[in-house]
Amino acid sequence: MPKSESRESHAFRMSRRKMMKGVAAVMGALALPEKDASAVVWESFFQKHFRELKPEEMQKVLARLEKEYSGQFRKAVKVRATPPREGVLYGYGLDLSRCIGCRRCVYACVGENNQSRNPQIHYIRVLQLEKERGVDLEEAEHYYNPKTVPEKGHFYMPVQCHQCESPPCTKVCPVQATWKERDGIVVVDYNWCIGCRYCMAACPYGARHFNWKKPGLPEGEMNPETHYLGNRPRPIGVVEKCTYCIQRVRNTPGRYTACVEICPVGARKFGNLLDPESEIRYVIENKRVFILKEDLNTRPKFYYFYAT
Amino acid sequence: MKKIWEFFKGTLVLVSKGSKAYYTWMFSLLVLMAIGAATYAHQLSNGLIVTAMRDQVSWGFYISNFTFLVGVAAAAVLLVIPAYVYKWKPIKEIAVLGEMLAVSAMVMCLLFVTVDIGRPDRFWHLFPKIGLLNFPQSLLAWDVVVLNTYLVLNLVIAVYICYKHYNREEPNPNFFNPMILFSIPAAVSIHTVTAFLYNGLAARPFWNASILAPRFLASAFCSGPAFMIMLFQVIRKYTRIEIKNEAIFKVAELIAYSMFINLFLLGAEVFKEFYSNTIHVAPMQYLFFGLKGHSNLVPYIWTAMIFNVTAFLLFLIPQTRENFVTLNIGCVLIFIGVYIEKGMGLVVPGLVPDVLGEIYEYAPTGTELLLSLGIWATGLFVYTLLLRVAIPILTHEFYVGDDGLKPVIVDTEFIRRSGTLAPSHKD
Amino acid sequence: MKKERMRRILAQAVAAAFLCLAASGAPAAHKEEGTPGAKKGAAEPHTPHGPQFAVPKPPFTPGIFPCSDCHKEMKPNPTRRTLTEEHTNIVLNHAQGQRWCLDCHDIANRDKLRLASGERINHEESYRLCGQCHGDKYRDWKSGVHGKRTGMWNGEKQYLLCVHCHNPHDPGFKPLQPMPTPVRPESIK
Numbered sequence: 001m002p003k004s005e006s007r008e009s010h011a012f013r014m015s016r017r018k019m020m021k022g023v024a025a026v027m028g029a030l031a032l033p034e035k036d037a038s039a040v041v042w043e044s045f046f047q048k049h050f051r052e053l054k055p056e057e058m059q060k061v062l063a064r065l066e067k068e069y070s071g072q073f074r075k076a077v078k079v080r081a082t083p084p085r086e087g088v089l090y091g092y093g094l095d096l097s098r099c100i101g102c103r104r105c106v107y108a109c110v111g112e113n114n115q116s117r118n119p120q121i122h123y124i125r126v127l128q129l130e131k132e133r134g135v136d137l138e139e140a141e142h143y144y145n146p147k148t149v150p151e152k153g154h155f156y157m158p159v160q161c162h163q164c165e166s167p168p169c170t171k172v173c174p175v176q177a178t179w180k181e182r183d184g185i186v187v188v189d190y191n192w193c194i195g196c197r198y199c200m201a202a203c204p205y206g207a208r209h210f211n212w213k214k215p216g217l218p219e220g221e222m223n224p225e226t227h228y229l230g231n232r233p234r235p236i237g238v239v240e241k242c243t244y245c246i247q248r249v250r251n252t253p254g255r256y257t258a259c260v261e262i263c264p265v266g267a268r269k270f271g272n273l274l275d276p277e278s279e280i281r282y283v284i285e286n287k288r289v290f291i292l293k294e295d296l297n298t299r300p301k302f303y304y305f306y307a308t
Numbered sequence: 309m310k311k312i313w314e315f316f317k318g319t320l321v322l323v324s325k326g327s328k329a330y331y332t333w334m335f336s337l338l339v340l341m342a343i344g345a346a347t348y349a350h351q352l353s354n355g356l357i358v359t360a361m362r363d364q365v366s367w368g369f370y371i372s373n374f375t376f377l378v379g380v381a382a383a384a385v386l387l388v389i390p391a392y393v394y395k396w397k398p399i400k401e402i403a404v405l406g407e408m409l410a411v412s413a414m415v416m417c418l419l420f421v422t423v424d425i426g427r428p429d430r431f432w433h434l435f436p437k438i439g440l441l442n443f444p445q446s447l448l449a450w451d452v453v454v455l456n457t458y459l460v461l462n463l464v465i466a467v468y469i470c471y472k473h474y475n476r477e478e479p480n481p482n483f484f485n486p487m488i489l490f491s492i493p494a495a496v497s498i499h500t501v502t503a504f505l506y507n508g509l510a511a512r513p514f515w516n517a518s519i520l521a522p523r524f525l526a527s528a529f530c531s532g533p534a535f536m537i538m539l540f541q542v543i544r545k546y547t548r549i550e551i552k553n554e555a556i557f558k559v560a561e562l563i564a565y566s567m568f569i570n571l572f573l574l575g576a577e578v579f580k581e582f583y584s585n586t587i588h589v590a591p592m593q594y595l596f597f598g599l600k601g602h603s604n605l606v607p608y609i610w611t612a613m614i615f616n617v618t619a620f621l622l623f624l625i626p627q628t629r630e631n632f633v634t635l636n637i638g639c640v641l642i643f644i645g646v647y648i649e650k651g652m653g654l655v656v657p658g659l660v661p662d663v664l665g666e667i668y669e670y671a672p673t674g675t676e677l678l679l680s681l682g683i684w685a686t687g688l689f690v691y692t693l694l695l696r697v698a699i700p701i702l703t704h705e706f707y708v709g710d711d712g713l714k715p716v717i718v719d720t721e722f723i724r725r726s727g728t729l730a731p732s733h734k735d
Numbered sequence: 736m737k738k739e740r741m742r743r744i745l746a747q748a749v750a751a752a753f754l755c756l757a758a759s760g761a762p763a764a765h766k767e768e769g770t771p772g773a774k775k776g777a778a779e780p781h782t783p784h785g786p787q788f789a790v791p792k793p794p795f796t797p798g799i800f801p802c803s804d805c806h807k808e809m810k811p812n813p814t815r816r817t818l819t820e821e822h823t824n825i826v827l828n829h830a831q832g833q834r835w836c837l838d839c840h841d842i843a844n845r846d847k848l849r850l851a852s853g854e855r856i857n858h859e860e861s862y863r864l865c866g867q868c869h870g871d872k873y874r875d876w877k878s879g880v881h882g883k884r885t886g887m888w889n890g891e892k893q894y895l896l897c898v899h900c901h902n903p904h905d906p907g908f909k910p911l912q913p914m915p916t917p918v919r920p921e922s923i924k
Binding site for chain 2: 045049052119125127136137138139140142159168171172173174175176177192193194195196197198200201202203204205206208209210211212213214236237238239296297298
């Protein structure tokens with residue numbers, strides 16, 4: 001595994017801790033009032049990178065976030081940091097012979113993952129393409145709006161994060177705020193991201209989105225079951241993306257992602273690539289599969305296929 | 309220590325005294341800087357939504373300015389190389405002014421990056437050890453390292469030279485030469501790293517061309533020195549600094565060669581895209597001719613092309629190069645031409661059409677323009693401050709007194725026509 | 736969420752019913768190949784014909800089932816014709832040139848469906864009927880690759896019957912109204 005994607009060495013952590021302690025001591029010496037709000041601001045400002053948090057620090061961070069979100073959305077919000085499961089590598093299949101472009105996946109995702117409604121953020125973008133031209137992205141229609149779908153002569157290709165095995169986005173992040181987890185999901189630490197948007201320039205699939213404004217998430221529509229690296233409410237000025245519903249799939253047993261469950265035609269397939277009995281393996285082994293922009297060698301774990 | 313403190317106090321006296329023109333200039337810059345600061349406060353409280361950048365075009369005017377200014381900063385090398393490496397007298401005395409330009413340009417670059425990122429409160433995440441710098445995998449991490457190194461390097465060199473002259477001593481070559489020599493690859497490195505950060509993105513075919521780094525360097529060596537040529541003429545008119553015509557014409561000649569390379573490389577790019585005619589021609593099509601009815605950038609890029617070619621000819625032909633009217637026209641044309649071509653003409657077509665074929669026409673908002681203006685004003689302000697100290701030092705009008713401690717300031721009138729300057733006091 | 740739970744309870748009830756049937760004297764069960772979905776999740780009872788799938792109830796029009804309520808007293812008429820007295824709302828648009836009602840619905844017992852072999856099956860197993868002609872879809876469906884599935888990717892999954900999405904008399908998937916387009920970037924303020 002590349003060095004930058006492995007956990008920090010113990011020695012590194014020690015020196016950083018010492019440094020942070022020193023800084024914190026100096027700050028403490030400024031004798032700030034011990035009010036809750038300022039203490040929270042202080043803690044969140046100095047919060048370490050997710051992968052460097054020790055278990056008890058992690059618990060404190062999660063508790064702080066739960067308190068913050070529960071207060072903000074006036075319901076009991078849970079923030080978990082469920083680790084990846086052993087022997088699992090998530091794969092996704094999308095049946096292009098079935099997708100009708102109804103966009104129900106787009107909005108199911110929005111509801112499950114607590115995306116900002118205003119300004120609007122969608123993790124999934126459904127493209128309408130002409131059957132005659134095939135997959136020609138320069139001629140894709142994003143804003144189709146007929147009375148019913150599918151429209152004659154067209155087919156539909158939804159695009160979302162492909163959770164690449166060789167992600168170009170994690171390579172370019174200057175602060176390692178985004179990385180690929182052991183189970184294959186590419187995640188973002190929203191409390192570490194500095195919002196430089198280099199990853200957005202690097203992604204060939206347009207999968208990453210930025211919070212240009214404070215996200216507008218109505219409390220009535222907020223999904224309180226959240227994961228630290230997934231669907232917890234994001235702050236302003238950070239990048240976010242599809243995480244294969246990390247809050248669902250890492251549970252025991254793991255639920256399907258929201259988009260898989262909502263698809264009315266069953267065009268979406270999800271499972272463990274390392275399990276020879278899974279649906280996704282069946283798809284890869286038996287169907288005509290293709291990868292979008294395969295020449296870029298990003299090795300996505302998102303497989304478009306034709307079931308028929 | 310006391311000496312340095314006295315020197316510093318002396319510089320404070322210097323910068324606060326000057327002619328009416330100086331005060332007017334500095335005051336106007338301060339006003340623009342204040343407007344910029346207020347605009348930034350507005351952007352901080354509302355978020356980057358106040359710009360025209362969106363998911364489809366996630367980098368815009370700020371990064372365009374940043375890219376252009378990195379080139380200007382790198383171009384200080386153009387003066388350093390002949391001056392110190394070849395010890396070419398006509399340029400040597402004034403090369404320090406080029407290094408100070410590099411410092412000011414670097415300050416502007418860092419400011420542009422700061423106003424562009426979404427969470428400037430998390431800037432400490434970029435520091436190695438305290439934060440988590442993704443070095444060497446991320447080109448942006450490289451950029452952080454080399455840009456700051458270059459800034460510090462040029463600052464140290466410029467301050468060292470000035471301080472030594474102030475003390476009426478010769479700079480110590482053992483300290484000095486290695487730094488000068490190092491600044492040459494450092495200058496090349498800042499612009500190569502900036503080019504590589506675009507170049508390495510396979511997702512953006514407009515940028516993913518090997519020719520990008522050479523083009524960056526070629527265009528950088530046009531823009532920075534053009535600015536210097538105009539500045540030298542101002543300096544030698546209004547201060548006692550002597551700048552020989554030879555020096556200016558030599559720099560202009562070097563600009564001509566750089567522009568030739570720049571135009572040749574551009575031609576190579578254009579040929580490759582339009583002749584091979586793959587789908588990757590779309591961004592260049594958008595830039596030069598418009599795409600599917602969207603043609604925001606077309607008038608700008610053609611203006612830049614005309615300016616660049618005209619300036620190239622003006623610099624190439626000795627008669628026009630050595631005529632100050634045409635020379636200055638050439639400088640202005642080239643500065644604007646490269647600003648367009650390397651700024652918006654590089655960043656925006658890289659992102660249009662986006663990776664899924666969508667065309668979002670980006671045009672900077674008032675907020676972006678005002679804030680950028682404020683940052684340019686800051687850069688000019690910093691440069692003026694540096695010049696205000698360096699020029700009197702170079703003309704022996706600000707130096708340490710005989711007691712070896714208190715500074716002597718001969719002329720507090722900065723920027724006046726040379727005819728009215730008091731007789732110089734050379735020791 | 737409530738609907739999902741109810742479906743699951745129903746599915747389990749149906750499965751339990753078949754368990755009893757199967758336990759009460761079925762010969763040695765054999766598993767069909769290539770049914771990864773069947774191996775996982777809740778215990779899959781077997782019949783001589785292969786594994787059962789836990790599916791929700793067939794989407795009958797309310798009141799139509801059991802068919803024998805009306806058909807027990809009626810004399811069956813095997814003549815191929817277009818019905819004029821009853822079931823006139825059903826217009827067959829599914830191989831109507833080759834078949835008619837009683838090729839699939841058992842003539843003697845209307846509560847059952849009829850396979851080509853003559854075997855009678857329940858409506859809960861209607862996928863076996865569809866699978867006779869649509870073998871590739873049937874194989875894909877059994878693997879979980881055809882059709883909508885909900886549940887756990889590594890646990891219990893819910894299958895739907897073919898007829899939950901495809902009206903057996905007019906199976907073409909009907910176009911849906913699309914959900915709203917995304918907001919254009921120019922309009923995001």
